[in-house]
Amino acid sequence: MANTLPPSSLTAARAGLDQKKFSCRELTQAYLDRIQKDNGRLHALLAVYGDDALAHADQLDRRKKFAHPLAGIPMVLKDIFLAAGTKTTAGSKILENYTATYDGTVVEKLKQQDSILLGKSNMDEFACGSSTEHSAFGPTKNPWDATRVPGGSSGGSAAAVAAGMSCFAMGSDTGGSIRQPASLCGIVGLKPTYGRVSRYGLMAMASSLDQIGPFTRTVEDTAIVLRAIAGLDPKDSTTSPQPVPDYAAALRKSIKGLRIGVPKEYFSDSTAGLEDGVRKSFSAALKILETLGAKIVTDISLPHTDYALAAYYVIMPAELSANLARYDGIRYGLSRREAPTLIAQYAETRGAGFGAEIRRRIMLGTYALSAGYYDAYYKKALAVRTLVRQDFEQAFKKVDCLVTPTSPTVAFKIGAKADDPLSMYLADVYTVAGNVAGVPGLSLPVGLAEPPEGGVKLPVGLQLIGKPFDEETILRAGHHLEQAVKFSCDPKL
Ligand code: GLN
DSSP states (O other), X not given: OTTOOOOSSHHHHHHHHHTTSSOHHHHHHHHHXXXXXXXXXHOOEEEEOHHHHHHHHHHHXXXXXXXXXXXXXXXXXXXXXXXXXXXXXXXXXXXXXXXOOSOOHHHHHHHHTTOEEEEEEOOSGGGOOSSSTTOTTOOOOBTTBTTBOOOXXXXXXXXXXXXXXXXXXXXXXXXXXXXXXXXXXTSEEEEOOTTTBOOTTBOOSSTTTOEEEEEESSHHHHHHHHHHHBSOOTTOTTOOOSOOXXXXXXXXXXXXXXXXXXXXXXXXXXXXXOOHXXXXXXXXXXXXXXXXXXXXXXXXXXXXXXXXHHHHHXXXXXXXXXXXXXXXXXXXXXXXXXXXXXXXXXXXXXXHHSOHHHHHHHHHHHHHHSTTTTIIIIIHHHHHHHHHXXXXXXXXXXXXXXXXXXXXXXXXXXXXXXXXXXXXXXGGTTTHHHHHHTOOEEEEEEEEEOOTTOOSOEEEEEEEEEOTTOHHHHHHHHHHHHHHHOOOOOOOO
């Protein structure tokens, strides 16, 4: 495979390795070559472990057989996953020099399966953002158009997979951070049900919303990775004992008769900010689902949708402010600043270590949790959360899954929303409700659309939302749609 492009999917890489069309070293080298060629320009990866990756590949090449579906398959981890011995920054200056001391559960599972770690990917600081511009180490560029953002907060992982720098990548999704960048980069991304995948060893952003999931180039690949990482973990008490099905096997069954609901609040003419191109690709995809035999149900309502984003932006900063309290410059990371008192020392260190968006959210979150305001904000948001969850429960009495655009826009220009937090927060308008309710969401590319200001056509993503622990249905619907759409994941590099 010398000097050739990496395979188009994980399934293709697996077949190539199993049939000895190429060695594990050759496969790994093909991705490293891509990284060498494009990472300087796209800044998707913060760290690359070329020598270690090749050494691991050589070790696997010496074995006769690959024991696991992910054996020998190269991947990258968002820089918020603890992997022993790797620098793990969460995109923040406050952890610039922090080296992880242990493997999180997902990392351990991927290592046990002999997936090859190529590097760590760039991200918005502590996963707060929708563009990867809030990384302390500079923004990642979108491989389809380097003047645009890849989405966020897992933008580095999405860009790496879209640019062929990795076979798959891991991300985290608290309000959309897997699905939205997958959409903006023209690849597949899944946020599993809350509790499906252990978050032990994932630095916490907002603990009641965080979930780990994969980025891949095909839905089948996502099914394969999900099976490898899902399941009960005694180290994360929120994980579920529900058995982990063979997600890839579930793709085969047709979607004839599947009832797919379009929530009217998500796709009404008045939906603010939904771009025309996105609307058109979405409508075309609905027609395709119908021709595949699915029944599109349009009188589905999620009446509290409008409040989901507002509730999220109270719950998330509240939990974030508590989770980030541990970064005080004494126990982790940035060496502490000298100051006359302990409190002043915390303030100096945290002021220097956290970026503006993080400081904004800590202030909002601390305020929402403070005496006198707790009832008015935090408790109210939790009540809204119950209503949002009930909306989904009601909808799923009528349909098997829901479909929405993933993002109201295609990839926007770097800088376009950087100074306007509210417009940045609106990038998640279609994804946050899934986290607030804890249900799974899959984004897959369904077309290309010209951005409103003109320029090269950019990917449009469609989101399928499923019942809790029913990833099988959304993967199956996504797989059949993907086969019919025939989207080419390759940006011109
Ligand atoms: N963009 C959202 C936020 O900034 C979601 C982040 C995420 O999912 N990690 O909060």
